[in-house]
Amino acid sequence: MTIDAIEVAALKADSFGRIALMRDGDGLFVRRDLAHVPLWLRLPAWWLARREALALGRVHGLAAPQLLRWDGRRLDRSYLDGAAMYQRPPHGDVAYFRRARRLLQQLHRSGIAHNDLAKEANWLVLADGAPAVIDFQLAVCGRPRARWLRLLAREDLRHLLKHKRTYCPQALTPIERRLLKRPSWLRQAWFATGKPVYRFVTRRILHWEDNEGQGPKP
Template identity: 80%
Template sequence: MDSAPTAVAPVEIAALKADSFGRIALMRDAQGVFVRRDLAHVPLWLRLPAWWLARREARGLEAVRGLDAVPQLLRWDGRRLDRSYMSGAAMYQRPPHGDVAYFHAARRLLQQLHRRDLAHNDLAKEANWLVLDDGSPAIIDFQLASRGHARSPWMRLLAREDLRHLLKHKRTYCPHALTPIERRVLKRRSWVREFWFATGKHGYRFITRRVLRWEDNEGQGPKP
C-alpha cells in the first residue's frame, strides 16, 4: 500500500520584521507564498499582550475575509498567524506622487472596510498602505483594528480618523487633487486625536521604541 504523502514544512524566504511582539517573515509552503507572524520568541512577560494583538489582527482579518486589497487570514493557532501575501511595496517605498486614481481607490477601500463594521486605527503609518504591482492600494496590519456597528457614534468617529489619515497622505503625494470637503475634513481634528497627542503619545513612543523595540514599519530595519 502506498503511504500518504508527507506534508512539507513551510520554509522561510525572508525576515520582514522582528520586535518584542513577535517575528514576521515571508514563508513558502506547497500552496505558495504567505506571511507569518510568530510569537514563539516573545519574552515571557510580553506574551499576553503579544497574543492579544495577534488575536485582534486575526479577528480584524476575519471581518474583512473575501475583500480585495487586504490580506486573507489563513491560520491562527494562538502562536502563529498566517496571512496571504500581496505583491507590492509600502507607500514610503513606492510613493504614489500625483496618482489621483490611487487615492480614489484607497477611499473606496476604506469605505468597504467600514461597511464591514471595522475601523483600522493605524493608517497614519505609510507602512500600512501598500502600492500593489498594478499600482492599486492595499491595507495591511490589523493589530489595532476595532470592530463595532458602523453607525454607532464611536465607530463613525474612528472611521473619520481613518479617512483623515488617508487624506494626510493624499495631501503629501497628491495635494492638487484635494477637494474643498477633504480640506475641511483635514482641519477637523477629533477629541480622540487631541487627547492622544496631549496625554499618551510621548509615553507610547518611549515604551514601544526604546523599551520594547517595537517596529512599526516592516522591512525598514530597527529604529536608532
C-alpha cells in the same frame, strides 16, 4: 499544509513577534510567530495577534491580507505582492487615492476601523498600482454605525487624506481640506495623553524606533 512550510525571507522582528514570508504547497503567505516573544510580553503580543486575526476574519475579498490560520501562537495571512507607500510613492496618482478611499469605505462598512493608517508602511501599492492595507493589530471591530466606530473611521479617513496631501495635493477637494483642518477630540486626547505614553513604552522600554513605519531613523 503549514507543516511543510519553509521560510523564504524574514520581513520584520520586534518585541511582539517575528514576521516572515513563507512558502508551502499552496504558495506564498506571511506568518507572525510569537514563539520568541519575551515571557513578560507574551500576553500583550497574543492579544495584538488575536485582535489582528479577528479583524482579518472580516475582510473577505477586500484589498487586505486574508486570514489563513490562527492557532494562538502563529498567525498566517495571505501574501500581497506590493511595496509600502514610502517605497513606491504614488506621486500625482489620483486613481490610487480614489481607490484607497473606496477601500476604506468597504472596511468601515464591514465594521472595521484600522486605527493605524498614519504609518505609510501600512499602505501598500500593489504590483498593478492599486492600494491595499496591512497590519490590523490595532484594528477595532464593531457595528458599522456605532458612534465610536464612526469616530475611528473618520480618523482613518483623515490619515489617508494626509497621505493624499503629501503625494497628490492638487487633487484634494474643498471638503477634504476642511476635514484635515478639523481633528476630532479623540485625536487631541491621544496626543495629549496616549501618545507620550506610547513613545515612552516603545522607545525607552522596548527600544523601538520605527519612524512611524518608515524604517529606522538614521
